[in-house]
Amino acid sequence: MKLNKNKTTFGRHETFPLRYGWLTKGVEVVGKYRDIFHEREHENAMTKLGIGRNMVNALYYWLQVTGLVKFEGGVGEVSELGKALLGNDGDPYLEDEATLWIVHWLIASNAELATGFFWFFNHYSAPRFRDKDALQSLEDFVEQELGIKRAHTTLKSDLSTLLRMYSPVASRGGEDHLDSPLASLQLVDTEEGYGYSSLRTLRPFLPPVAMHFALQQRFADQVGQQGNKQEAAIPVRELLYGGTGWAAPGAVFRLTEEGLMTCLNQVLEHYPLTYELRDTAGLNQLYRLTPPQQPKDVLSNYYKGKAV
Structure with missing residues (x-):
């Protein structure tokens, strides 16, 4: 869903990261x-x-x-x-790695109920950072971009929970962190003597269905918000960096430009009747060739072994 400064949520997880x-x-x-x-x-x-x-x-x-x-x-x-x-x-x-990537997308794309997580994966671009610097950036975003006020302790709790949920080093987070399934995605790491890193990489093993799921949800959400006006294309740059209020798959999955293009081409191979990449007047865009699928249908087809 699209970021709406009038509908935001911080800190409702009681500081408990999602567990297996x-x-x-x-x-x-x-x-x-x-x-x-x-x-x-x-x-x-x-x-x-x-x-x-x-x-x-x-x-x-x-x-x-x-x-x-x-x-x-x-x-x-x-x-x-x-x-x-x-x-x-x-x-x-949760035996299929694609399931974890999809759960991650569902959280990181939910601007209304997980605003801090949405901010981190869609707006915060520092590849390496200390938690205090990230917290300051989050506070600036809340105050300047959203135009709202949230308690320092609430935002600190949100960021701390996110880092414990995604960081693969259990000893940093204590017992609460040991069962966090999303840590295995390696989207956030710790760097000894510095702090954390969250790097864009190629991620050649990102399951195509995870990207397909994200794209279908993105198209469906936009169509739903725009009523009968159906937007049939999204610029690849927008999928990579966002900046329009919508979650960007390239940012959420921490992909480089090459990584995003590789993944999109894999999606095109797996779902040849669904998408098409076109370069029109110098603008590279992803077109959908069919009405957007419901997310549940994407999953049902995948788990049944059908790629349509």
């Missing part, structure tokens, strides 16, 4: 007990989920951010996306 098994367990339990996360049922939720009270609140948040469960008045319903991604016909045990 949380999303799957959440989807499974909500499928059986729709009111499991209702405020009056927190004791029950702690028992059935096997986690503490604050962790229940964190899982409630991560289920919303990823869109795997829709809540209304504390009552949840597993979304079609949730069923396709983590249902019996999907990848409930």
